Amino acid sequence: MKIGIIGATGKAGSAVFQESVTRGHDTVAIVRDQARATEVLGDQAPVLKRDAFALTAEDLAGFDVVVDAFGTSPDQAQKHVDLARHLVECAGPKQPRLVFILGAGSLVTGEDRHLFIEEIRKAPGAEAWISIPEQQLQELAYLRTIEHVKWVGASPQATFAPGRASKPMIGVDELLLAADGKSHTTTGTMAVALLDEIEQPRHHNTRFTVGDA
Known part of the structure; x- marks a missing residue:
């Protein structure tokens, strides 16, 4: 498959790329x-030099x-939503499947869920990055x-x-606990789970969650 990765020089994106x-x-x-991509991914890494917000339907059509x-940064956090909208607007039923790395805030936990x-x-200093x-x-x-675009x-x-990959633990909407009793996911584990999902799709137009086992 041909897979394009937006943010491939970041912590999560580089793990997915590798x-x-x-x-x-x-x-x-x-x-x-381009220079940053070479530094992080190596000089042999294929690169599409493009601002994500400048991607077109024609650009997306080249990928599966x-x-x-x-x-x-926190002061530009709205761009997470803006980019999702842009990608959906550029895509369509015959365009590539869109895969989004989301946050943990939407997971449920506790007896009251x-x-x-x-x-x-409530975390100390959260006001600086909660956006x-x-x-x-x-x-x-x-x-x-x-509903009209393929996404997960x-x-x-x-x-x-x-961190290095462990065997992914897959859930739906709940906060998960690893064997050590803590809730965590390494970028390596997330990358394995995403590629497993890309290769053998099990979730369609929905969110799933990934934890370290």
């Missing part, structure tokens, strides 16, 4: 900064799958209204950090 390459897919980094691993975003808001999980929550809400979203657990 996993895709390892599995033998025709993998293209969709990035604004496009992964949105876009990341931004409250949204995890409620706990994130990102809040906008990722809005991104999922938007995607759930979309994946949420990590409470902690999402660089």
